[in-house]
Amino acid sequence: MNALTTEHEASAEVVYDSPPATGAACHGGQDTMRAAAKAAGKSETLERYARDYPAGPHDQPQSMCPAFGSLRVGLRMRRTATILSGSACCVYGLTFTSHFYGARRTVGYVPFNSETLVTGKLFEDIRDAVYSIADPANYDAIVITNLCVPTASGVPLQLLPKEINGVRIIGIDVPGFGIPTHAEAKDVLAGAMLRYARTEAEAGPVQAPRTARSGKPTISLVGEVFPADPVGIGMMLEPMGLAAGQLVPTREWRELYAALDCAAVAAIHPFYTSVYREFEAAGRRIVGSAPVGHDGTAAWLESIGEACNVPRGRIEAAKNRVLPAIRGALSAAPIKGRITLSGYEGSELLVGRLLIESGADLRYVGTACPRTRFSDADREWLEARGVHVQFRASLEQDLAAFAEFKPDLAIGTTPVVQKAKEASTPALYFTNLISSRPLMGPAGAGALAQLINTAIAGKSRFDEMKNFFGKTGSGDAAGMWTETPRAHPEFRDVWRRKLEKQAKARKAEEMV
Numbered sequence: 001m002n003a004l005t006t007e008h009e010a011s012a013e014v015v016y017d018s019p020p021a022t023g024a025a026c027h028g029g030q031d032t033m034r035a036a037a038k039a040a041g042k043s044e045t046l047e048r049y050a051r052d053y054p055a056g057p058h059d060q061p062q063s064m065c066p067a068f069g070s071l072r073v074g075l076r077m078r079r080t081a082t083i084l085s086g087s088a089c090c091v092y093g094l095t096f097t098s099h100f101y102g103a104r105r106t107v108g109y110v111p112f113n114s115e116t117l118v119t120g121k122l123f124e125d126i127r128d129a130v131y132s133i134a135d136p137a138n139y140d141a142i143v144i145t146n147l148c149v150p151t152a153s154g155v156p157l158q159l160l161p162k163e164i165n166g167v168r169i170i171g172i173d174v175p176g177f178g179i180p181t182h183a184e185a186k187d188v189l190a191g192a193m194l195r196y197a198r199t200e201a202e203a204g205p206v207q208a209p210r211t212a213r214s215g216k217p218t219i220s221l222v223g224e225v226f227p228a229d230p231v232g233i234g235m236m237l238e239p240m241g242l243a244a245g246q247l248v249p250t251r252e253w254r255e256l257y258a259a260l261d262c263a264a265v266a267a268i269h270p271f272y273t274s275v276y277r278e279f280e281a282a283g284r285r286i287v288g289s290a291p292v293g294h295d296g297t298a299a300w301l302e303s304i305g306e307a308c309n310v311p312r313g314r315i316e317a318a319k320n321r322v323l324p325a326i327r328g329a330l331s332a333a334p335i336k337g338r339i340t341l342s343g344y345e346g347s348e349l350l351v352g353r354l355l356i357e358s359g360a361d362l363r364y365v366g367t368a369c370p371r372t373r374f375s376d377a378d379r380e381w382l383e384a385r386g387v388h389v390q391f392r393a394s395l396e397q398d399l400a401a402f403a404e405f406k407p408d409l410a411i412g413t414t415p416v417v418q419k420a421k422e423a424s425t426p427a428l429y430f431t432n433l434i435s436s437r438p439l440m441g442p443a444g445a446g447a448l449a450q451l452i453n454t455a456i457a458g459k460s461r462f463d464e465m466k467n468f469f470g471k472t473g474s475g476d477a478a479g480m481w482t483e484t485p486r487a488h489p490e491f492r493d494v495w496r497r498k499l500e501k502q503a504k505a506r507k508a509e510e511m512v
């Protein structure tokens with residue numbers, strides 16, 4: 001979408017401070033961006049984000065632009081339009097990534113320049129864009145997202161109408177200097193939508209779900225899970241007279257009402273802080289962890305049963321039905337080997353539990369997500385078994401764990417996997433290969449073993465390759481060469497002297 005020019009009622013004049021430099025949040029300057037955003041009236045939003053998504057010890061994990069999380073949540077919803085407001089380079093990257101992941105939806109864009117940003121014309125353009133597409137025949141909702149620069153400049157999305165022609169307007173700020181991970185950006189949008197839907201439900205009757213309900217009390221499930229997992233969870237809940245409910249983030253607006261209309265909420269991914277706030281405001285109890293492995297499933301069924309006042313006999317019946325099958329699946333597919341694990345999806349601790357129950361010698365679990373009250377049970381369980389759990393883990397911490405524990409298999413993000421393979425250690429990508437498998441109940445119990453044991457068994461292939469190639473193509477000889485690369489120690493000396501000189505000059509400046 002380009003600048004959209006449909007006529008509509010005039011809006012209040014909005015004038016901004018000078019815009020910060022494009023892309024500044026990705027490349028440092030976060031303090032400047034934060035200060036600019038506060039000066040431009042975004043203090044309240046930033047303070048809420050700081051409470052919901054606590055930073056530190058490492059506040060910006062080295063992963064993708066956080067806004068990808070909220071963009072993905074919006075793009076997956078039916079009858080929902082998505083508009084970005086931000087620097088062209090950010091929008092290019094975000095739309096590229098979303099189409100790479102098969103979005104198959106248009107991503108709207110309202111461009112700006114220094115003048116439209118400073119004079120407030122950008123806000124007018126956003127209003128025009130929203131009005132021009134707010135057709136209830138096409139959309140239930142329009143999501144408009146301020147990226148770094150418009151957030152830092154205070155573009156006031158909160159002044160947009162709450163609905164136009166019956167189409168809900170959701171404006172969110174998702175700056176890289178306020179939201180640490182893309183996982184938490186999913187929470188920003190899912191929480192904003194749930195809040196909107198809760199207010200609608202409190203005001204009067206709302207749309208019924210598309211599919212008929214089972215009539216049983218439901219457990220809403222929060223977090224993106226493997227498609228078969230909710231089915232498995234439903235089977236585990238059945239003896240307690242409960243059913244698996246709506247998955248959040250939802251795929252359609254009316255599903256938000258179904259999610260709120262539950263007996264309790266399963267916080268499968270513990271980082272959805274604003275989503276849980278909305279559920280608690282609706283009077284729903286939240287249960288952390290998930291039915292993974294034998295111990296995890298037993299504890300989870302107990303907690304859900306208690307939260308829903310299920311009689312003891314029924315809780316025991318649910319456990320008796322499923323736990324022997326899980327124990328059988330775990331012992332039939334043991335995992336042998338030392339493993340380090342890291343990722344940014346939010347399910348790392350659950351996978352860690354499953355690995356340990358499968359027999360793996362797990363030493364380290366790193367997650368880019370923050371510690372929350374809903375991850376306490378999993379953290380305590382893992383720590384009691386000698387696992388180091390690192391929240392807000394940085395790449396350096398993941399690599400240090402790899403160096404210290406010398407695992408037979410490293411499960412991690414792309415740079416961790418790359419480092420491990422360079423060291424002839426088998427490695428698997430967490431996002432693509434591990435978090436995209438069933439984890440819950442009996443189906444999850446045996447699902448990881450074959451993949452992991454096969455990967456560990458591949459160690460000899462790495463050794464053979466290493467022996468064959470030696471140091472060829474490593475370090476500064478990496479890449480494509482038409483001739484055998486020759487070392488130039490003289491260039492290296494010149495460069496080293498130049499860097500030393502620069503360092504001395506910097507030091508001298510600091511002392512002045």
Ligand code: SF4
Binds near residue numbers: 024025067086148176
């Ligand atoms: S919107 Fe994303 S890509 Fe753009 S500057 Fe902010 S963090 Fe970086």
